[in-house]
Amino acid sequence: MLADFLLAGLRALQDYVVLHVVTCLVPAFLLAGGIVTFVSKEALVSRLGAAASRPASFATAAGASVFLAACSCTVIPVASGLYYGGAGVGAAFILLWVAPAANLLSLVYTGTVLGAGMAWVRVLTALAMALAVGTVMTAAFRREETARALPARQGARARLLSGTDAGLLGLVAVSLLAPNYLVGQGPYAHKVAVWAATSALAAGFAVWRKPRDELARWLQETWWFVRIIVPLLLAGVFIVGVIGAALPREWIATYLGGSGLRPSFLATLLGSVSYFATMTEAPFVHTLLGLGMGKGPALALLLAGPGLSLPNWLAIARVFGPRKAAVYVATIIVLGTLGGWLAGTFILR
Numbered sequence: 001m002l003a004d005f006l007l008a009g010l011r012a013l014q015d016y017v018v019l020h021v022v023t024c025l026v027p028a029f030l031l032a033g034g035i036v037t038f039v040s041k042e043a044l045v046s047r048l049g050a051a052a053s054r055p056a057s058f059a060t061a062a063g064a065s066v067f068l069a070a071c072s073c074t075v076i077p078v079a080s081g082l083y084y085g086g087a088g089v090g091a092a093f094i095l096l097w098v099a100p101a102a103n104l105l106s107l108v109y110t111g112t113v114l115g116a117g118m119a120w121v122r123v124l125t126a127l128a129m130a131l132a133v134g135t136v137m138t139a140a141f142r143r144e145e146t147a148r149a150l151p152a153r154q155g156a157r158a159r160l161l162s163g164t165d166a167g168l169l170g171l172v173a174v175s176l177l178a179p180n181y182l183v184g185q186g187p188y189a190h191k192v193a194v195w196a197a198t199s200a201l202a203a204g205f206a207v208w209r210k211p212r213d214e215l216a217r218w219l220q221e222t223w224w225f226v227r228i229i230v231p232l233l234l235a236g237v238f239i240v241g242v243i244g245a246a247l248p249r250e251w252i253a254t255y256l257g258g259s260g261l262r263p264s265f266l267a268t269l270l271g272s273v274s275y276f277a278t279m280t281e282a283p284f285v286h287t288l289l290g291l292g293m294g295k296g297p298a299l300a301l302l303l304a305g306p307g308l309s310l311p312n313w314l315a316i317a318r319v320f321g322p323r324k325a326a327v328y329v330a331t332i333i334v335l336g337t338l339g340g341w342l343a344g345t346f347i348l349r
Contacts, residue, residue: 005242012241013234016275019188023195024074025230027176032081033222034172037214038165041086047160048087050138050149058134061091062127065098068177071276072312073233075099077225080319088148089141089320090134093328096316097133101307102126106281110302113282118295121347122302125339129303129332136331141324164209171202229315236311240275243310253292259344260296261337267297268336271304272329275312281305296344304336 048057068075075096083092100106102123111119138145161169175198179191206215247270256263256270276284284305285298293301308329317325 005245008245009238009241012244012275013238016234016237020071020074023179023191024071024176025077025233027172027195027199028070028074028077029222029225029229030218031169031172031176032077032225033218033220034165034169035078035081036085036221037218038161038169039085040160043160044082044086048082048091050088050145052088052091054090054134054138057088057091058094058131061087061094061134062098062130065095065130066102066104068095068099068103070099070103070176072100072307072309073236073275073315074176076229076312076315076319080225080229083320086148088138089145089324090138093137093324094130094134096328097307097332098126098130101129101303106306110282113286114289114298114302118299118302118348121299121343125299125343126303126307129335129339132335133328133331137324137328140327168202168206168210171198171205175199175202225319228318232314232318233311236309236314237275240273240310243273249291252288256288256293256297258294258296259341259348261341263294263297264300264340264344265333265337267293267300267340268304268333271301271306271336272308272313272333273310274305275309276305294344295348296340296342298340299343299348300336300340303339304332307336308332 046052048061068078070078078099079092079096082095083089107119107123110122175195178198179194182194183190206218210218255266271281281302285293285301288301289295289298313325313329316328320328
């Protein structure tokens with residue numbers, strides 16, 4: 001049995017490397033490094049920093065995140081790039097939550113698989129949770145944020161990006177988003193082809209318009225994210241594969257049925273350690289509903305599954321620190337449980 005569990009972990013690791021590293025993590029890391037390198041820190045802090053208007057910065061982070069189709073691991077380099085570029089902890093963690101939990105691509109697919117009602121409840125719950133996450137993270141680390149906000153009071157009118165830098169980061173973002181948006185189904189090679197074409201366009205633009213010293217700095221910043229995040233992601237994916245193999249199937253109907261607090265809590269816990277690539281959570285939840293899962297716990301899993309994962313926990317702790325990771329994960333588990341319970345009891349009947 002131990003050998004079976006180890007093989008399950010290795011298969012999960014193999015699937016992750018084959019299906020996600022090239023088309024997801026590579027452009028995500030490049031985008032994160034580009035944000036740190038090219039975005040004006042003063043301008044970023046003025047818009048999303050700790051000294052910026054909280055409602056405006058939270059709304060900007062949440063609104064932009066809806067269009068970023070990223071899984072819980074892919075989004076970490078982007079969020080950390082914003083944070084270390086000067087964004088406030090609330091705005092950075094809103095991006096960290098909304099992009100995997102309520103991106104436009106996954107919401108559309110949720111509506112297709114589970115119905116429009118579930119999709120609408122999912123997006124509204126995720127955005128409400130985003131506001132709560134931003135508020136909790138800002139309040140929990142207010143002293144640190146106050147210290148980070150001091151330099152932000154100067155240079156607030158600085159330009160965020162030059163036209164060249166905006167074009168370059170836009171092309172990198174296209175190479176991250178296009179494979180998922182343009183290739184919903186079919187062989188993974190089609191996604192690789194889209195990624196290769198868009199990446200070649202971004203690389204050509206970079207060589208044409210940017211000096212070598214800036215490109216070198218961009219790659220150095222990108223490597224910093226790769227070096228501290230990738231080992232933990234891979235270890236976490238392996239552990240999740242082992243957990244998935246050990247989970248009894250009859251457990252679903254017994255412990256995830258109904259709409260009470262306990263099944264919503266258990267569904268949130270299950271989702272918070274499991275890894276779901278973008279769009280894979282909807283068919284998985286559809287299968288569990290057929291096995292007796294309640295609609296409230298289903299929503300909780302739809303939220304926590306793509307938004308959290310064990311690799312995500314480990315990488316957040318490495319990038320942002322264990323305290324921020326602990327507060328964030330605990331907040332999501334509490335909010336996901338409450339969201340699933342309330343929706344299952346009063347809305348999704």
